[in-house]
Amino acid sequence: MAGDVVELRDVWKVYRVGKRSYPALRGLSLTVEEGEFVAIVGPSGSGKSTLLNLIGALDRPSRGSVLINGVDISRLSDNQMAELRNRVIGFVFQSFNLISHLTALENVMVPMIPAGIPRSERKKRARRLLERFLPPEIADKKPLELSGGEQQRVAIARALANDPRIILADEPTGNLDSRSAERVIEVFRELHGEGRTIIMVTHNLEITRYCDRIVRIQDGRIAGHDVRGGWRAG
Numbered sequence: 255m256a257g258d259v260v261e262l263r264d265v266w267k268v269y270r271v272g273k274r275s276y277p278a279l280r281g282l283s284l285t286v287e288e289g290e291f292v293a294i295v296g297p298s299g300s301g302k303s304t305l306l307n308l309i310g311a312l313d314r315p316s317r318g319s320v321l322i323n324g325v326d327i328s329r330l331s332d333n334q335m336a337e338l339r340n341r342v343i344g345f346v347f348q349s350f351n352l353i354s355h356l357t358a359l360e361n362v363m364v365p366m367i368p369a370g371i372p373r374s375e376r377k378k379r380a381r382r383l384l385e386r387f388l389p390p391e392i393a394d395k396k397p398l399e400l401s402g403g404e405q406q407r408v409a410i411a412r413a414l415a416n417d418p419r420i421i422l423a424d425e426p427t428g429n430l431d432s433r434s435a436e437r438v439i440e441v442f443r444e445l446h447g448e449g450r451t452i453i454m455v456t457h458n459l460e461i462t463r464y465c466d467r468i469v470r471i472q473d474g475r476i477a478g479h480d481v482r483g484g485w486r487a488g
C-alpha cells in the first residue's frame with residue numbers, strides 16, 4: 255500500500271539554553287512515501303539530527319506538525335509517543351547505543367519487553383533477527399567483545415525487534431571502516447527491499463547511490479532534493 259508515511263509541515267524547532275534561543279529547524283516541510291529510501295545530507299549544525307529526532311518521536315516540534323501514518327505526533331501523550339517509538343519506528347545511531355552489560359541477544363530482546371512479548375518468544379525472535387546479519391556465535395558476546403561493524407548490525411537487529419515499518423538512522427556508518435560499512439549498507443538495502451521506509455542521515459557516497467532521493471538541508475530548511483540523477487530546488 256503506497257502513501258505518505260512521514261509528513262512534516264512547516265516545522266520549527268527552537269532550542270532554548272538560558273536566555274538564548276537556537277532555531278535548529280526553520281519552517282521545514284518534507285514528505286516521505288511508504289517504501290522510500292531517503293538520504294538526508296547537509297553541513298554540520300544544519301539540523302539533520304534534530305529532524306530525525308522529531309520524525310522518531312524522540313522530541314516535539316516548537317511549531318508546525320509532524321505526521322506519522324497520518325497521526326500528528328505533537329497531539330500524542332508521552333505514553334503514546336513511547337508506544338510509537340517502540341512499535342512503528344526503529345532507530346539506528348552512529349554510536350550504536352547498545353547496553354554494555356547485556357549480551358547481543360539480550361540487547362535485541364530489550365524492545366520486546368514493553369511490547370509484551372513473553373520471554374521465550376523474545377529469545378527466539380531475537381536469535382532469528384541476529385542470525386540474519388551475524389554468525390550465531392556472537393549472540394552471547396557483550397558489545398565490547400564485538401567489532402564496530404558487528405555492534406552496528408546488532409543495533410540494527412534491535413531496531414527491527416518489533417518489526418517497524420520505518421527505520422531512521424543517524425550516520426550509521428560514521429564510526430565504521432569501509433569494509434564494515436559495506437556490510438551495514440547491504441543490510442539497509444535488504445530492509446529497503448522488504449518495503450520498509452528508510453530515512454538516513456549520511457555522507458557515505460556508497461549509500462547515497464542506492465537511495466531513491468537525497469534531501470539537502472541547510473540552516474534548518476530544505477535546500478533541495480536529488481531524485482535519481484535529477485536536481486529539484488526547494
Ligand SMILES: Nc1ncnc2c1ncn2[C@@H]1O[C@H](COP(=O)(O)OP(=O)(O)OP(=O)(O)O)[C@@H](O)[C@H]1O
Pocket residue numbers: 269270271276277278296297298299300301302303304305
Ligand atoms: N539540545 C540542544 N540545545 C541547544 N542547541 C541545540 C541542541 N541540539 C542541537 N542544537 C543546535 O541546533 C543546531 C542543529 O543541530 P543538529 O544536531 O540537528 O545538527 P546536525 O545537522 O545533526 O549536525 P552534525 O552533522 O554535526 O551532526 C545546531 O546549531 C546545534 O548547536
Ligand SMILES: [Mg+2]
Pocket residue numbers: 302303304424
Ligand atoms: Mg547530527
